[in-house]
Amino acid sequence: MTTKTDTKLPFAYDRESLSDDMLLQLYKAMLTPRLIEEKMLILLRQGKISKWFSGIGQEAISVGVTMAMQSEEYILPMHRNLGVFTTREIPLYRLFAQWQGKASGFTKGRDRSFHFGTQEYKIVGMISHLGPQLGVADGIALAHKLREEKAVTAVFTGEGGTSEGDFHEALNVASVWQLPVLFCIENNGYGLSTPTSEQYNCENLADRALGYGMESHIIDGNNILEVYNKVNALAEDVRQNPRPVLLEFKTFRMRGHEEASGTKYVPDDLMETWAQKDPLDNYKKYLVELGVLTEEMHENMASQIKEEINKNLDIAYEEEAIVPDLATELSDVFAPFTYQNTPPSTETEEKRLIDAISDGLKQSMERYDDLVIMGQDVAEYGGVFKITDGFVAAFGKERVRNTPICESAIVEAAMGLSISGKKAVMEMQFADFATSGFNPIVNYLAKSHYRWSQAADVVVRMPCGAGVGAGPFHSQTNEAWFTHTPGLKVVYPAFPYDAKGLLATAIEDPNPVLFFEHKALYRSIRQEVPTNYYTLPIGKAVSLKEGNDVTIITYGAGVHWALETLANHTDISADLIDLRTLQPLDTEAIFASVKKTGKVLLLTEDSGFGSVMSDISAMISEVCFEFLDAPIRRVTSIDTPIPFAGQLEEQYLSRKRLEETLKELIAY
Incomplete structure (x- = not known):
């Protein structure tokens, strides 16, 4: 031949x-x-x-x-x-x-x-x-x-x-x-x-x-x-x-x-x-x-x-041309997910926020054999915050994977795991470093289901926030970068109980979830937490206090600042709403409270311009304008990068201006 x-x-x-x-x-x-x-x-x-x-x-x-x-x-x-x-x-x-x-x-x-x-x-x-x-x-x-x-x-x-x-x-x-x-x-x-x-x-x-x-x-x-x-x-x-x-x-x-x-x-x-x-x-x-x-x-x-x-x-x-249908367009942004309530047990243990996240992650690893954790130093070292300490011994290095310093490729690899039928949790060592993986998060994960019905079954853990003197590159609370992007869910718990249950749901959900974890709360906040695997619904706020004078809406560290301020001012009768989830947003809870109190204070650790609270303010103005008895007040951090020195960081944070603004609003 x-x-x-x-x-x-x-x-x-x-x-x-x-x-x-x-x-x-x-x-x-x-x-x-x-x-x-x-x-x-x-x-x-x-x-x-x-x-x-x-x-x-x-x-x-x-x-x-x-x-x-x-x-x-x-x-x-x-x-x-x-x-x-x-x-x-x-x-x-x-x-x-x-x-x-x-x-x-x-x-x-x-x-x-x-x-x-x-x-x-x-x-x-x-x-x-x-x-x-x-x-x-x-x-x-x-x-x-x-x-x-x-x-x-x-x-x-x-x-x-x-x-x-x-x-x-x-x-x-x-x-x-x-x-x-x-x-x-x-x-x-x-x-x-x-x-x-x-x-x-x-x-x-x-x-x-x-x-x-x-x-x-x-x-x-x-x-x-x-x-x-x-x-x-x-x-x-x-x-x-x-x-x-x-x-x-x-x-x-x-x-x-x-x-x-x-x-x-x-x-x-x-x-x-x-x-x-x-x-x-x-x-x-x-x-x-x-x-x-x-x-x-x-x-x-x-x-x-x-x-x-x-x-x-x-x-x-x-074939006929496509006839636009608004309901179809909106419903296809996310992959279908029916929340399954797994109730908490009566048996509890006192846990720090960091321990609750670790427990939730570990129980999810036990529940899903196809779940893979990836991130810098997450294996034997246990992650820089020790959340995955001991995970290699429990689950092996194949499922708990140290990665090179290449956030973009690891976000993409997580997407590939999802395409091939697995679940992935990626630890972004600090939320600030998401900039190095920004493109695949906002252009690949977020748009995948809308474009060709492919779920992005990925959770990106985002240690974030100021208050620990870490400076401009380790302290940002950058959730607004992602709430602006259709196709991403954004979760931001303030308590150990919420963090464990919401993390379990985020991993169950086949959609991409940015899971924000405030570093200053990791070891400072304790709570009785159920010992079993349980879930909490994404997209539902929680009312921490009920009152008639004012509605305070916040999340993350802001929740604890608001609780402290209200504890020092027992004469103020306030609805305090912890959003817990920023995308999707519990607008029903927000509007119901604002219509009841007529005054609203929006508190965020983020800088003001373009923050999540800017959009919530606009939504309240559009829906609840006739119920308002005072201008909406936003309490935000100043519009600078986050400084390192303690006195400069204190000046930066919105916490410093909360009490005065709240008094002004009550007196309006």
């Missing part, structure tokens, strides 16, 4: 042991996305679609990698990987409907092109920020490894995306944890219009693997047989010997970044050189030379594919 071609082609093909039938399967798999793309370019010129990101010239990579993967293994493609979707045999009408914003697509018209995922076909699409999917692949691969499944995960990025921090974080995590991930770089010469010479300063991106202790390979991305044979062999080996592998596919983008961009920035001779390396045209010549393919066979194959394209386009065109 002839295996190699002559030298007339721009590269040598080697079929190795592939059958004629397999050679033709690879050809059809490349021809399908090429013909779809050619049709899309026509529709674009006709104004029937709004945008197109072309993968013409890169089909061999998408097809070769996908054909080498098993159907149950996840692939995380980019916007130039149409061949991944077609090779996984997604019905074409659903792809066309997706691109037209129809309901039978994958995002209900909420996102475009390839920004979607599908569990049915084990594809997890990109977001525009590019980098996060690399860490998500780590999480999916980690889930496979924890379940001892012989599976590999493939994730794509472009050469431009390798400059993002997420790329380096994801490779480092995969290497440290020896995760079975194929990191596929499509080096196509340009990041939009910026050439590789301005993107990085090394000869080959594959060389970067050395710094992470990883294996790497350079593959001709236009040679379908080289792609398929090498990836197939590597995938099989990685299944048996789990480890990450970096693959750099040398290729070229023959169209613009998207069609409106054009290619005027590409020298003509460079374009011509790569045109001669077209993966489809050259592979066709090779198959004809072998006698495996004839022109008649090609025409029949192309005719069938075009017929399938036109038939499925008609189906997509005939």
Whole structure:
């Protein structure tokens, strides 16, 4: 059997042991996305679609990698990987409907092109920020490894995306944890219009693997047989010997970044050189030379594919446009969750806030075998606050995982665990450090269910707050960054009892939860706490005091400041509401109290402008204006970063202004 071609082609093909039938399967798999793309370019010129990101010239990579993967293994493609979707045999009408914003697509018209995922076909699409999917692949691969499944995960990025921090974080995590991930770089010469010479300063991106202790390979991305044979062999080996592998596919983008961009920035001779390396045209010549393919066979194959394209386009065109429904839009922000009340026991123990959180976390680990804890120093060291002390002995290092200092990749890995059916709790060592993982929190976790009905079963623990002299980078109470983002739940307990029960519910809830824990309360607040596993509802405030003069609404440390102030002023009859949850918000409790008392004081440790209390003030003004007997008063910390020195921190905090403001409001 002839295996190699002559030298007339721009590269040598080697079929190795592939059958004629397999050679033709690879050809059809490349021809399908090429013909779809050619049709899309026509529709674009006709104004029937709004945008197109072309993968013409890169089909061999998408097809070769996908054909080498098993159907149950996840692939995380980019916007130039149409061949991944077609090779996984997604019905074409659903792809066309997706691109037209129809309901039978994958995002209900909420996102475009390839920004979607599908569990049915084990594809997890990109977001525009590019980098996060690399860490998500780590999480999916980690889930496979924890379940001892012989599976590999493939994730794509472009050469431009390798400059993002997420790329380096994801490779480092995969290497440290020896995760079975194929990191596929499509080096196509340009990041939009910026050439590789301005993107990085090394000869080959594959060389970067050395710094992470990883294996790497350079593959001709236009040679379908080289792609398929090498990836197939590597995938099989990685299944048996789990480890990450970096693959750099040398290729070229023959169209613009998207069609409106054009290619005027590409020298003509460079374009011509790569045109001669077209993966489809050259592979066709090779198959004809072998006698495996004839022109008649090609025409029949192309005719069938075009017929399938036109038939499925008609189906997509005939589908009615989406009719906006407000209730549906709002209900799809979060994954469905029916709260199950698990009552507290009568047996209690006095617990500090920190102990109650530790107990709740431990009991959740006992309850859910698929729950994984990740964070810096959370294993043997027990975390910087010792909340997970002893957890390694109880649950093992596989489920209680120290992480490198890379918040972004670990948030993403938590998302990957969720995609693969596990639960994750990530300890953000300090809430301030969430800035280093902000992108995947607000753009991936928060939007995942709304975009493609994928739950983000992730809890991010957020030790926060001032009062301990920790300065500007360890003292922020930054909950308002996240209450502003639809799709995130935000919990902020003030007492040990609440913290334990709400943490249990947060872990049960399949939606992403930011769980704020005030550091100054960790060891200063004690309470009798039930010893059993119990839950409390997210989204329900609690009334700590009842009165008629004024409503005080607060949360976190502010609760204890308010209790202390009221204890010193027994003449003030106040409703004191501890919100406990900031998203969703218990507006019913807020409005009922304000309508009763007619005066309201909103207390937060956060700075004033843009705080949670600013929105609550606006809501009260809109709903309860006619019941108010005085202006709404906000008591907030000053609009500066949080200082270190004790006297400066005292001046900063809203606590200093609470008593005076409350007296003024009562006297109004």
